[in-house]
Amino acid sequence: xxxxxxxxxxLAISTAEGEFxxxxxxxxxxGLEFPSSARSTxxxxxxxxxxxxxxxxxxxxxxxxxxxxxxxxxxxLPPLDxxxxxxxxxxxxxxxxxxxxxxTRSYGQMARAIGRxxxxxxxxxxxGANPIPVFIPCHRVLAARQxxxxxxxxxxxxxxxxxxxxxxxxx
DNA sequence: GATGTCGACGTGG
DNA sequence: CCACGTCGACATC
Numbered sequence: 001x002x003x004x005x006x007x008x009x010x011l012a013i014s015t016a017e018g019e020f021x022x023x024x025x026x027x028x029x030x031g032l033e034f035p036s037s038a039r040s041t042x043x044x045x046x047x048x049x050x051x052x053x054x055x056x057x058x059x060x061x062x063x064x065x066x067x068x069x070x071x072x073x074x075x076x077l078p079p080l081d082x083x084x085x086x087x088x089x090x091x092x093x094x095x096x097x098x099x100x101x102x103x104t105r106s107y108g109q110m111a112r113a114i115g116r117x118x119x120x121x122x123x124x125x126x127x128g129a130n131p132i133p134v135f136i137p138c139h140r141v142l143a144a145r146q147x148x149x150x151x152x153x154x155x156x157x158x159x160x161x162x163x164x165x166x167x168x169x170x171x
Numbered sequence: 172g173a174t175g176t177c178g179a180c181g182t183g184g
Numbered sequence: 185c186c187a188c189g190t191c192g193a194c195a196t197c
Binding site: 089123126 | 178179180181
């Protein structure tokens with residue numbers, strides 16, 4: 001066991017959309033991965049048996065993900081571990097968490113919201129670095145004029161999540 | 172509308 | 185230093 005490595009568990013969540021992978025550090029949920037298109041990787045667990053705490057976090061995550069995939073508010077979440085991000089990224093991620101389901105913001109609005117009105121593309125970069133999609137709702141950030149904009153993982157997930165929340169957008 | 176250009180800026184190499 | 189992003193404003197056709 002590497003003493004320096006943060007203890008981390010990867011646990012699967014099976015949904016109607018496929019198998020997500022949730023990662024936990026000692027601080028909480030630190031990553032979420034969309035179902036891999038090539039469902040070859042079956043790396044469900046890493047290392048030792050998850051602690052009781054991780055298990056209870058995971059139960060919350062699974063429940064919340066189920067709700068989110070139906071376009072509903074996620075309810076209780078485990079603590080989110082942002083510690084992997086830079087200061088700038090964390091400020092963007094925090095701001096994104098304030099966007100309610102069914103609402104959207106533009107990259108420009110997000111840039112203004114964190115006090116860096118010109119860092120528009122940098123906001124896009126921070127979205128792309130989002131380790132916990134869905135719960136840190138980068139899919140609710142659209143380009144100007146309600147245009148869909150991009151997505152670093154499968155753009156279809158952005159479309160799907162927005163559709164589930166009843167959001168109208170332009171391609 | 173559809174393109175093309177240029178500016179702005181955090182991040183990783 | 186350089187290139188690259190889930191961009192935006194503007195110019196031009």
